[in-house]
Amino acid sequence: MPMNPTPHPVTEAPLRFWHRDAVVERCHVPPDRTLLDLLREDLRLTATKEGCAAGDCGACTVVVAEAVNGCLHYRAVNSCIKPAHAIDGLALWTAADLAQADGTLHPVQQAMLACHGSQCGFCTPGFVMSLFALYQRTVALGQGVDKHSAMEALSGNLCRCTGYRPIVQAACSMGEQPNRRLNETPIVVALQALADTAPATHRSAYQRPTDLHGLLQARAHHPQAQLLAGATDAGLWLTQGLRRLPQIIDLTRVAELRRVEHYPQHIAIGAAVNLQDAFEALAADRPVIAPFGERFAGWPVRQSGTLGGNVANGSPIGDSMPLLIALGAQLVLMAWRKGRAVHRHVPLEQFYTGYRQSLLAPDEVLAWVVVPKPLPGEWLGVYKVSKRHEDDISAVCLAVQLHVENGHINAVRIGAGGVAATPVRALKTEAALLGQVWNETSLQQAQTVIQQEFSPLSDLRASASYRRQILAQLLRRAWLESTGHLTVRLEAVA
Structure with a gap:
């Protein structure tokens, strides 16, 4: 810890949530206080454990619920990386809340x-x-x-x-076991009352705008504030990097950005749509994405993190970006300027300018991820290589979209992660494949190109030489699968 840490600014708006048949209200909660610290240190609810403090082990898992159309929608979340203020207006359960008063177990x-x-x-x-x-x-x-x-x-x-x-x-x-269904009605009533009496947060250190207009204005007035969605990566800045976030704008309550909108030629995924829902929307048109989405992260991370947040964060090993690059996704960036909302479209592969740097202006917000729907004849392969099969960060991620007609490749897009300072499009490899017969000869040529196209680093996940080799072998895997070999995947063998 720093010898003289900067004092936490306090938020003017209280934190309120439902817990154990009552509304809990806490004032002066710092904007970057984690939910785990609030539970264990402030409320002395020590049934929730701290393990990794990085969202990896799940020891700190709690359940939150929000009222949706008169019913509760339940999510398991990692409290170690969840900002405490993110549960304002929600219901909360810990492991100490399940047994009945007489000790009967759930x-x-x-x-x-x-x-x-x-x-x-x-x-x-x-x-x-x-x-x-x-x-x-x-x-x-x-x-x-x-x-x-x-x-x-x-x-x-x-x-x-x-x-x-x-x-x-x-x-x-x-x-x-005997069914134990919660009586949700009083909880829904309590949450609705909290929503009806929610104090304004536009002057708070932790702001929770509920519509797009409010979000854009908050960003225009506070360009230095940290934008947060699921905080599944930003939470590590607090617990591992010991950073302070004196002012936060939380976009997860913005109604317009919590939707997946379907159009004839594309879908638009709002920046506040969680990863699970986003992958399900993508997999509805391209089923091969479903198992890839399951490997993206564990269930709590997919329930908390957002596709927009993963893209905006810009990690070179973020798994969604290679897939979206291969699909030809564009980003809608919005800002409030001269009294009105303005927007611009940016192809995802052009969004990043350097390591965790992007074209996003200080007053802008990434609002939507726009993904074209598949055209007839599309083939898609998406691959993740990591030390653990589940709940692990990629060493290399590769996504390949092909259109092959009469044996020739007439369209190709390749996205890669873990091989450069940013997620990248393999333009040289695409050029080597375009117009070629999709056979062993063109594959070997493309393998040589993709190994030379990038200069990956060696780190704790993989060496540079291993990453180059994996790129070539994943391209071969794409060739095998796209040409009809049915036993490439272990799940296919099973």
Whole structure:
């Protein structure tokens, strides 16, 4: 820690949320206070554990819910990287809130007990909360839980003891316990009352505009403020980088940016749409994206992080950008200037100017990601190479879009991540392929080009030579899959 840390500025607006049948209100909460610190240090709710403080292990998982059309929508989130103010107006549950007053366990807890799903126990609260969110989405509504949905729900939780089998078994057996459905009505009423009496935050250090007009004006008045969406990366600035964020503009409540809009030629994904919903929207037109989306990150990160935030953050190892570059995505950047909203469109591959630098002006906001719909004959392959299969950052990410007619490539776009200071488009490799017969000869030529096109770094995830080799081999994999080889993927073999 710095010897003389800068004092936290305080927000004028109180933080209010529902917890344990009552509204909790806290004043003078710094804008960059994490939810985990609020729970453990301020409220002394120590059932939630701190593990990695980086959103990787899931020990700190809690469940939040917002009212949507009179019902609660539940999400498991990492409290270690979630700003405390991000749950204003929401409902919250921790692992200490599930059992009844007489000690009767919740079905999730009873299933974990019956299946011996805990050993040392440190990670158990996080697993229980991920399962509680799954329970509310499925079992409480009369649906079952299969192994795939259990593994997906638990993809953001790590355990060093059990080997996961008993935890997955507990997830699949939750429905065998007596159903415990929450009475959501009083919670929805309480959340609506909070919304109706929400204080203005436009003068606060943590601003939560609810419409696009308010967001653009807030950005125009405070260009130095940090824009946040899911904070799945920015949270690490606080916990790992020990940075301070004295002023924050949170765009996750902006109604216009929480939608996926469908048009005849494209879809527009709002900057506040979470990663899970964004990948589902993309996979509706291109099913190959679905398994790639599942590997992007664990469930809590995909529920909190946003596609717009991933793009705006501009990490060279962000997985969504190579895919979007291959799909020909454009960004809609907006600002409030001279009393009105203005916008411009920028192709994604032209957006980045350097390491975590972009064309985004200080008063601008990334509002939408516009993705063309597939044309007849499109083939798409998207690949992620990482040390762990799940819940890990890529060493290399490659996305290839092809149109092959009469054996010749008449259109190609290739996006790559992990091989340069920014996500990049492989223009030289595309030029080597365009117009060529899609065969072993043109493939080998393109493999040589793509290995020479970039100058990747060596770091803890992979060496430069390994990254070059992987680029070439992923291109071969794309050739094999696009020419009809059906046993390239392990899941295809299974």
